Amino acid sequence: MNGTKKKITRLEKKFDRILMREDTGLIKKKKGSRAFRKLMSNRLAVAGIIIVSVILLAAVFAPLICRYDPLKLDLRNKLQKPSIVHLLGTDQLGRDIFARIVYGGRVSILVGMGSALTSAVVGVAIGAYTGYKGGLLDNIMLRLSEIVMAFPQIILVLLLVTIMGQGLRNLIIIFTLTGWGGIYRMTRAQMLSLREEEYVQALRAFGLNSFAIAYKHMLPNAVGPIVVNITLSTAMFILYEAALSFLGLGVPLNISTWGNIVNIAQDLRYLQFFWWLWVPGAIVISLFVLGVNFIGDGLRDSADPMQQG
């Protein structure tokens, strides 16, 4: 583009041909398929998809792949090393650690994805409408989001946990309350720029109502960054769940979650001498979050190649 002659690779030529055919309307291109193809050519993203799917499927089909009930105690067989009988050994109450991790994934993933989705729903619902409409409501929401985001998030979460109490549902509500700001701001910014597009003005000239314009016609054009945001915040919320469990303020301890399983490592005896109690959990959390991050990064690159970091 900038004058210097560059060697044109075969791939680029191929792309050009595809583009040409698309321009002439020869091939019917499904929406987003280009982004998808780009995603699949990103090796890390593919690795991420594989990691996340494996863990996700394991959690979903937990009863099929676990030999043991994750709640079944066997006090006389506590702290067994990994073996054929117990793949990852048993914990301090003789529960099968493999089963606990697999079942715990259900809760942890629920917290992560649930919180990411609910905060996206809240953030997008507010951001799309106020971003399009502007005015007083927009101003109020903007200030509110500034306030929410001004808090270091962990401090706000801690405050809310003490106010609302521990619990699975409360945790999701708290994560939503503290996490909607980012996605709201992003959606709003998207809407602000889309608002100037002429098709939006055309719709207004037809007298369409604001909800239809904002949610039906404009929102689909902002969906790429929103999906990236949801992915990355899933990873973030899973880490938050683990951190809160570490502080003893997460999901109540009697529910198995990855955070609660790894939390045992605070006890130095288990940290030092019973590695199988916490290492597998730590690996699974890290792997899952890593996988989700890979996917999110891949999505970001394929949705918007200009944006980096």
Place this chain on the structure above:
Amino acid sequence: MSEARETILTLKDVETHFPIKKGVFKRTAGHVKAVDGISLEVYRGETLALVGESGCGKTTLGKSILQLVKPTGGKIIYNDKATERDLCRLSQKEMMEVNRKLQIVFQDPQSSLNPAFTVFGSLQDPLKTHGIKSKAERRKIIGDLLESVNMRREQMDLYPHEFSGGQRQRIGIARALSIEPDLIVCDEAVSALDVSIQAQVLKLLKDIKKERNLTYIFITHDLSVVEYISDRVAVMYLGKIVELAEVEDLYASTMHPYTKALLSAIPVADLDRRKKRILLEGDVPSPVNPPSGCPFHPRCNQCQDICKKVIPSLKKFETNGYEHYSACHFAEEQLSQ
């Protein structure tokens, strides 16, 4: 021709000012006077061109008429044969009714169609809003519309990026036509297109107009386009109309130095008509603090003392048997030059 024409739109002292917020408490420090007291009549069936340099407020005026930008003053009276209604004072519901009759075609073929929807998807919602409930019927209407803009019916299921700029612009026109309006504001409707495609689209617009008995308000900065399509021309400068006349009359008997300068800038092949080119010096002054007196005086090559002090009003003259309005203190002197 000038007698007994029916007005479709009457603008009275229309003002559209944008506040400028300043200082610690965001008090309003001044206004951008994008449209500053425009009075105008648009006749049914004509094409009225609004011309001027960019930033003169012509697009704002166009959007003000459709209430896409709320005017801050004046009246815009729409006559739909039965009633006369001031658009600025209509409720949202009433405005929706009027929207059936007033439409707009935009400048940018890139952004005038929603990339996330097929043509059908983009065009069907307005139809739905305006009472066409059955999908089959909507498909038929949209297909017909596409054909009427010289496109194929099947193309309604394609996405915008699968069209060329000219095609998109034609879809934009089809969209404006979809609910059978009386008046269409064409906001720089062809400026972004290649010249060859411009011609196609202009011809299309002209044909459709004849077919459907439409009225156009044609906003453009391109005087050659004006000559081709319009019946009357209003020249805008800094939010005001400085000259208004039948198109041939305007070219023949220019009564404002600004119009003269604009006209002289058109590249014309015909050497006979070639006049001395008048250069417009300097930029358009800021619409926040327009110059005192005649707003054009700092750039006018015939500026006199009175021009710096007294704002000239838009006075009616008669040239070649037509009404001709000009806002120049020396309008008649212009004729003799």
Place this chain on the structure above:
Amino acid sequence: MKRITMLLILIGLVLLVSLPVFAGGQNEAEAPAEETAVMEEGVGPTNSNPLSDLRVRQAIAYAIDMDTIAETMFDGMVLPATGRVPDGPMKAPGLNRYAYDPDKSRALLKAANWDPNYKLDLGYYYGDQMTVDLMTAIQAYLSDVGIKMSFRKLEGDVGAQLNSVPTDPANGPSAVEIDLGYGGHAALALQEYFNVYKTGKSAQYPSDPKMDALIDAINATADPVELKKALFEIEKYEVDNLAAYSLYYMPMFVYESIDLNRNGEIYGNPQYNYDWNIQNWTMKPESNGKMVLQTNGGPIEFFQNPWENPGIWISNKVLYDRLIACDGALTPTHGQMADYELSSDGMTLKFTMKDGVKWHDGAAVTVDDVQFSIEKIILAPTAHKVLLSTFNSIKGAEEFIAGTADHISGINTDGNTITIEMAKLDPNILLTFTQFAILPEKYLADADPLKMLQSPFFQHPVGSGPYKIGKVEMNDYLVMVPNEDYYDGVPKIDEIQCYPSFDSDPNVVKNATAGILDYGFSKNPSEVSSLRALDNIKLETVDVPYTRILWFYQYPKK
């Protein structure tokens, strides 16, 4: 409201009258001969709450395999309990153990018509993993016999959620939401264990005239023989009646590094003050010849008030002195700051201050300081119960508290003697003075007893004990140095360094491993297991009256 109460009373009466009938029928069908004694007493529900049915409580007790739990989860470090009072001379013989017997448990439930869909709600307040594990285990055992139970950690106003007493102590309804509670009870005096059942004091146990009488008996005598007899009776009554189910006794573990040498001094209940004689302890000197003892319990924001937690914090043990010294079992042995004389009826106590007892600032400790301390603590509602109950029994205490007298009339000073006259007998009067730290009047005269800790004194306290404050960096460390004027000999260890970490704190193990912990105590089995694994640490087990209990909330539900 009134009508409902009447109705409940009526139902209660009907049930009471009909009890023997039901009970007889059940016993013949179910109970083996040796258990008959247990089963015959108050069987059947006494109100609408199923837990008021003794058979249900027994079923719960039989369902939990405390022996296995103690052996596995607790690594054998706790002792499965039989009754509230720990093993020792004061333990009644022949108490029912409720040894694990799930079949009997199921039979009892069947007899009691237990509704398998009824879900018990258990509340507890400890935040550690071990407690969650224990709760998980109990949940599993109960589920095994067909009892549904969920558990939760109480947050916020824990006291109110556990211990709110119903307005009607006989018929309730219960002022708390939970059905079961789990918690610990450490007693300075054994009476404390049972006084909680007194009519109008208990959130769990409906008014019981027989229990009231037994409680009066244990508080009415200071004579060891009489007291023992009275205690045996109430212990048996509590176990048979399962007023609450004692799960296990928690011993204390005193841990020391191999560098510390107590030189033969005794071990005892580390939660309270006993005669440490710390001035005789020695440490292996460091390279510079200094003996430094490193321990935990350093202050975070202020020094703890010795009147609330008499001996938990090491600084409270060594900064202040008491009037009387006691041995490891908290039996008074000799005068510490003063010689004492208790009249044979136990109603008059006379102290004569020893010579040379000085505050760390050099001024002498006087009988006025003693009088001041008593008159201050008696107005501090957060002070320790045993101390308060002694001082409230002094003649003239009521008038002083009510504000109608300037001083407590039962306290009189003369030169270096102070005489305390009691209005009613308190069996723990000497025990109280082994734990009661005397504080200097001149620094605390203006302190508000309601918010003692806000006094600047607790930023840099002045005591009369063997050590005094050297340097304090709140939340970082505290250095205590020997009190050169100490009347019992100058301590040998040159410096005591305290870091801010305490009981059940992961840093205990970290620090012990890192060799920066020379002394401490713990009642956390997991911590103790870790400490036991260390070569540089010696562990000493001390039996203390500290019982973990499962409470049954037996009032009818709202």
Place this chain on the structure above:
Amino acid sequence: MLTYTLRRLLILIPMLLFLSFLIYLGLELTPGDAVSYMISPERYATMDPAELEAVREALGLSDPFLIRYVKWLGGVIKGDFGYSLQSGVPIKDIVFDRLPATLELSAGAILISTIFGIFFGTISALKRGSIGDNALTLAGMLGVSVPRFIFGLLAILLFTFHLKWLPVGGRLRPGYEGFMDRLPHLIMPTLVLSSTLIAGVMRYSRASMLDAMNRDFMKTARSKGLPEWRVNFVHGLRVSLIPVIVLIAFRLPILLGGTVIIEQVFQWPGIGNEFIGAVRSRNYPIVMMIAFFTTFAVLFVSFLIDLFTALLDPRVKLD
């Protein structure tokens, strides 16, 4: 410029007011109050309601909510930040006591993460696509994916238990007055904290450097025949650094929150630890002031950053 600055500053006032009210309200809704934490549950139960009320009264907890809020606010405006409910120590003293610990930790972490982050990021950008670049990118992803406390625990396991090099936690020891004495305590928490920060800085400076490398002036510099390293480091790095530094500045106050976990793991007596302790014991005044200070710091820094970027970038108009 001045009016912009003033306006931005004035907006902070209502935001802070609203915020302080929210926090206060939140604490009001929390179950239990300081009294129920100051007294052990067993003791609490046997106390007369009248006695409890007396304690509450003495601590000023029995006033209605709004009155307490107004009183508190009045105090803050007068520069009186209140007293810890339990010890009566002025909160100012507590905060200034803890602040150095947290600052020490976060300053160290920022310093390390900045140096290494920019270094690795730049290398990664210059060697784009190489094995080293991929390895660094992967390491960066790991850095943001592994929970922070696991890093901490692993560090303790390694450095304290296995290698026995470093102390396990705490900050000051008696007699250790100089910085060098304290250094061993500082190393592990700082390293763990910065390890999670490096990833972000690295990613950002890599992108920024790549961006700079594609700009025209770099090509011009190269075409002038300047040596490659000079082009990259003198011209490229200088330009790419500005956005990175803005990012780092933006992180400063957020770090205050970020240290919470690290301070817990290493028993570091900083603001984060104090905050958790105060939240757990419902020590309202302390919770209020820390939340308030942190928010203020965040708002103020974001204001400074806006100002800074506006000054740097002529395209952003202030008026």
